Amino acid sequence: MKKSDFIKELEDIFALPEGTINENSTLKELDVDSTGILGLIMFLTKDIGIKVDIDILENVKTIQDIIDLTDGKIQ
Secondary structure, three states: OOHHHHHHHHHHHOOOOOOOOOOOOEOOOOOOOHHHHHHHHHHHHHHHOOOOOHHHHOOOOEHHHHHHHOOOOOO
16 A cells, blocks of 8 residues: 555544644644544554554554554555
8 A cells, every 4th residue: 555545544544634644743743542543453454454452552653653563565
């Protein structure tokens, strides 16, 4: 998946306007709540095909951190 498509999906999941997210955006500044995190987990599992451990997500700070979790599936 292209990085730009991935970011658009995240904007939908987090209910943010298009163009809000970039690789350096932090989950804190985007005000991502627990519902957003659950949506992220479902998206990564179902659509990207990676298993996500909630403990690993606790250490995720930026969108780039999420991209790094995908093991090269996002380019």
